[in-house]
Amino acid sequence: MKDVQIESVSKVFGADGDNVFTALKDVSLAIDGGEFLSLLGPSGCGKSTLLRCIAGLEKPTQGMVTIGGGAGKPGFDTIGLVFQSSNLLPWLSVLDNVLYPVRVKSRSLVRQYRDRAMELIDQVGLTHVANQLPDSLSGGMQQRAGIARGLVMDPDILLMDEPFSALDAMTREELQFELVRLHHETGKTFVFVTHSIPEAIFLSSKIAVMESFPGRISQILDVEFPHPRGLEILNSDRAIEIDGAIRASIYSRSSQHNSSSKDI
Amino acid sequence: MRPIVLPVLSLAALLLIWESLVWLFEVPSYLLPAPSSVWASGLQILSAVPVHVWATLYTVLAGFLVSVIIAIPLGVLISLNRVASEAIYPLLVFANAIPVIAIAPIIVVMLGTGIESRLVINFLVCFFPIMVATATGILDTPKAYLDLSRSTGAGFMTSLVTIRMPHAVPFIFSGLKIGITLSVIGAVVGEFITSNRGLGYLIVSSTTNFDLARAMFAVVVLAIMSVVLFQGVQIIQKFWFPWSIKAQDMK
Ligand SMILES: Nc1ncnc2c1ncn2[C@@H]1O[C@H](COP(=O)(O)OP(=O)(O)O)[C@@H](O)[C@H]1O
Ligand SMILES: [Mg+2]
Numbered sequence: 247m248k249d250v251q252i253e254s255v256s257k258v259f260g261a262d263g264d265n266v267f268t269a270l271k272d273v274s275l276a277i278d279g280g281e282f283l284s285l286l287g288p289s290g291c292g293k294s295t296l297l298r299c300i301a302g303l304e305k306p307t308q309g310m311v312t313i314g315g316g317a318g319k320p321g322f323d324t325i326g327l328v329f330q331s332s333n334l335l336p337w338l339s340v341l342d343n344v345l346y347p348v349r350v351k352s353r354s355l356v357r358q359y360r361d362r363a364m365e366l367i368d369q370v371g372l373t374h375v376a377n378q379l380p381d382s383l384s385g386g387m388q389q390r391a392g393i394a395r396g397l398v399m400d401p402d403i404l405l406m407d408e409p410f411s412a413l414d415a416m417t418r419e420e421l422q423f424e425l426v427r428l429h430h431e432t433g434k435t436f437v438f439v440t441h442s443i444p445e446a447i448f449l450s451s452k453i454a455v456m457e458s459f460p461g462r463i464s465q466i467l468d469v470e471f472p473h474p475r476g477l478e479i480l481n482s483d484r485a486i487e488i489d490g491a492i493r494a495s496i497y498s499r500s501s502q503h504n505s506s507s508k509d510i
Numbered sequence: 511m512r513p514i515v516l517p518v519l520s521l522a523a524l525l526l527i528w529e530s531l532v533w534l535f536e537v538p539s540y541l542l543p544a545p546s547s548v549w550a551s552g553l554q555i556l557s558a559v560p561v562h563v564w565a566t567l568y569t570v571l572a573g574f575l576v577s578v579i580i581a582i583p584l585g586v587l588i589s590l591n592r593v594a595s596e597a598i599y600p601l602l603v604f605a606n607a608i609p610v611i612a613i614a615p616i617i618v619v620m621l622g623t624g625i626e627s628r629l630v631i632n633f634l635v636c637f638f639p640i641m642v643a644t645a646t647g648i649l650d651t652p653k654a655y656l657d658l659s660r661s662t663g664a665g666f667m668t669s670l671v672t673i674r675m676p677h678a679v680p681f682i683f684s685g686l687k688i689g690i691t692l693s694v695i696g697a698v699v700g701e702f703i704t705s706n707r708g709l710g711y712l713i714v715s716s717t718t719n720f721d722l723a724r725a726m727f728a729v730v731v732l733a734i735m736s737v738v739l740f741q742g743v744q745i746i747q748k749f750w751f752p753w754s755i756k757a758q759d760m761k
Pocket of ligand 1: 287291294
């Protein structure tokens, strides 16, 4: 179980050109090992950018991200990544897609990881399509395969960028249940990007609410519901309280925005 | 069934009209031979046909192979390396802009009347679309795929081999399909300039004798060869890269 420390991270795009844009400004966040943390905020507030900084795909302009207390770069098997669209490679079968991170690490490892990959595929209920190409799968099945791929190297941390946003409501609910179960079973650290408040409440142990212009964290909320969770927790007083707090912090700001623009 | 029956019917109708017009107006065969005389003249030289077909086919396939072997790595190189691309791409565009029929006689003087000349002519005609298709495919690779490979620790070569190249496959096949057709043209041009066999030679030697029926027969054989080769590329794609057919359809 590894923790993630985000210390005063800023990200400026186009710093050397005309289109200077501050996507993240002075973001600090401590994610404990085994936590299910959701990054929640309106579109464009820098959720993906922050996730990419954790994944090492983007280098912070200022500040730093430390994983597992270790200085220096974490190994690539410390982190698994699940994308918004499933991002499966259309030329590989589901099994080979799940094995892709292994293939990158070393070709000779692929055989060794086959059983593990099949086990993960079984856990996400795709055994019957393991040898099919991704385009024959439904959106939900593709996203399941994407999650299995994120887990194949047995990473300590699983990063997910709006993995369910392209799915229909029912499939989405189904996968939310599975994700909660997966988190409970593996005990890994999950970082989950979403713009759905109920989704964040249902899944998370902690929610970081973000604001835009510039992107930053406005509020961090603990979600203490015990596991296993059912959807009824969303109707509890505590959930309504959390929901209200999140909406207050998001909308108060946008109304400030409106009134200040009226003043001008 | 209908997509086969209809064109066959309209072809038959066309040939019938052509045949009857030639008979009706008594068009001399050195101006326009009737389909039946094209057929008859084909039967006449039937025993010699395989030699000509093989000669042309050999040039087409060898030239195509050389082009593929050079054009694909070149396409990868110019798509990935800015300096290489700036240094050689304009030259390749220029080489491609030269009308091959204009430079063919020069090549023959330089390289002689052997297969070498024909291979070079062939290469000049068909390498470009293959190279451009390859480069386009490599550059078209979605950023998300590259993010995936980078997030798993893939270096430049690994991401080239496991992401960019496979993604380019449907593009490359588009280029190959254009290339194989152009390769037939290149082979015929080569045979027009220098050869003593092949379907291109057969056309030239027949027309100098005003034997249009025989020339047309050679043209028909060439067209059939072109279609068969095109289908051959398609079959290779279907067999080894079945996923790429769908990817291509979506483009
Ligand atoms: N590579 C980039 N270059 C320039 N601007 C970018 C880049 N990536 C993201 N941005 C900008 O940063 C802001 C935050 O983007 P993102 O992190 O994707 O937001 P979110 O995921 O919350 O919707 C957006 O306004 C976006 O236009
Ligand atoms: Mg995003």
